Amino acid sequence: MARNLVRFDPFAELNELQKQFFSDGLFSPMRGRPFPTTDIYTEDDKKLTVEAHLPNFAEKDVTVNVDQGALVIQAERHETDKDTSKKYVVRETNDSFYRRITLPEQADLKAVTATFTNGVLSVTVPFTDSPTPHRIPITTGSASK
Numbered sequence: 157m158a159r160n161l162v163r164f165d166p167f168a169e170l171n172e173l174q175k176q177f178f179s180d181g182l183f184s185p186m187r188g189r190p191f192p193t194t195d196i197y198t199e200d201d202k203k204l205t206v207e208a209h210l211p212n213f214a215e216k217d218v219t220v221n222v223d224q225g226a227l228v229i230q231a232e233r234h235e236t237d238k239d240t241s242k243k244y245v246v247r248e249t250n251d252s253f254y255r256r257i258t259l260p261e262q263a264d265l266k267a268v269t270a271t272f273t274n275g276v277l278s279v280t281v282p283f284t285d286s287p288t289p290h291r292i293p294i295t296t297g298s299a300s301k
Contacts, residue, residue, distance in 0.1 A: 192253050193231075203283040204263065211275035212251055218277055221271045227257045227268070227279060262286055 195207040206227060210218060213231045221228045231253040259265070262283045268277045 165284055194255055195301070196257065202283055204259070204283070205258060206277075206279040208253070208255060208277040208279075209275065210253060213253070213271040213275070218272060219269075220258070220277070220279055222265050223261055225263075225265075227259055227281065229253070229255045229257075229277065229279070231277075249269055 192211075193209045195209075196204070198204050202292060205230070208229055208231075210231050213233055217233045218229070218231045221230075231251075233251045235249045260283070264282045264284045267282045268279065270277060272278075
């Protein structure tokens with residue numbers, strides 16, 4: 157009597173679920189459209205720069221706000237195409253982008269600037285000068301009882 161031995165892989169189902177989720181599952185409708193990238197970096201510890209690459213958006217589609225110590229970038233685009241010669245009457249497409257970035261305590265919220273050039277939103281958040289520590293001199297004294 158011949159028996160077939162099969163090696164048990166405890167992660168086989170998990171690996172299969174991961175393949176379905178990322179390739180054929182939840183994210184498959186967005187596979188053709190890349191996610192906008194956002195770069196966040198500091199320059200000489202003097203300012204924070206946020207660059208959001210939004211190639212499909214116009215300047216009028218983008219808003220930048222500072223809300224409760226966070227930088228909020230939103231972009232939303234609506235297109236409506238009406239063509240009576242085709243079988244559809246109205247075709248609508250919507251694209252949106254949302255990013256909320258918590259700002260550090262030393263951010264100067266009143267001096268934030270934003271520019272939009274060739275599909276790239278660049279937001280600059282300058283830092284205020286941090287107070288320097290004040291050294292307390294220690295004197296010797298006699299302990300009185």
